[in-house]
Amino acid sequence: MRVGRKLIDSIRHSTIVEDPRALTEFGIRPCGFREAIAAALYADNTHLKKDVRTIHVNASPEEAFVPIRRIGGASGWYYANWLWQLRGWMDKLVGGVGMRRGRRDPDSLCVGDVVDCWRVEAIEPDRFLRLVAEMKLPGRASLEFEVTGDSTASVIRQTASFDPLGLLGRAYWYSVLPFHHFVFSGMLQGIVARCRIRG
Numbered sequence: 001m002r003v004g005r006k007l008i009d010s011i012r013h014s015t016i017v018e019d020p021r022a023l024t025e026f027g028i029r030p031c032g033f034r035e036a037i038a039a040a041l042y043a044d045n046t047h048l049k050k051d052v053r054t055i056h057v058n059a060s061p062e063e064a065f066v067p068i069r070r071i072g073g074a075s076g077w078y079y080a081n082w083l084w085q086l087r088g089w090m091d092k093l094v095g096g097v098g099m100r101r102g103r104r105d106p107d108s109l110c111v112g113d114v115v116d117c118w119r120v121e122a123i124e125p126d127r128f129l130r131l132v133a134e135m136k137l138p139g140r141a142s143l144e145f146e147v148t149g150d151s152t153a154s155v156i157r158q159t160a161s162f163d164p165l166g167l168l169g170r171a172y173w174y175s176v177l178p179f180h181h182f183v184f185s186g187m188l189q190g191i192v193a194r195c196r197i198r199g
Helices: 002-012 021-025 033-046 061-069 081-093 166-193
Strands: 049-057 118-124 128-133 139-149 154-164
Touching: 049 166, 061 128, 061 139, 061 154, 061 166, 139 166, 154 166
Parallel strands: none
Antiparallel strands: 049 154, 118 128, 128 139, 139 154
16 A cells, blocks of 8 residues: 555656666667557567477368367377376366366367366367366466368368466476377377268
């Protein structure tokens, strides 16, 4: 309360700088409001960590999206399910949701639906799915699937993103990075194996 009052009381004092000595003493320069916002947004985006993978499949987007919309729950995560279960168990130990919540429906998803330790943040039928993690993490994690193509072939783009909180968050990202190569690559291969692949 005292700090707030002091700040408000200080408003009556002039804050216009007329002495140019600071410009010669310090290596920084004042900037405008818009420039400051743009710089802050750029700095924030540079901290976002991503693992992006793509794969081609001889199936239409509708066919390629079927295993994506069925992910989790009884269908599992298409590769190394034991690792997902282990991660869920570790999450439960620290008071998280773990992997036991399953799904509302085995075949369809809506915004807000739970998928094990994730929640559906966005979905566009036969094209896009974004899941956000609800486990205990030093940052915000999401998993996206985007499908593009035509009636004969598609490209599936899988993006795992992590917005770390401080040094702990960055340390977490780099500690799990070695597992990404086979877990997320295997997941993508598992999705392809469950598509209705043409000749």
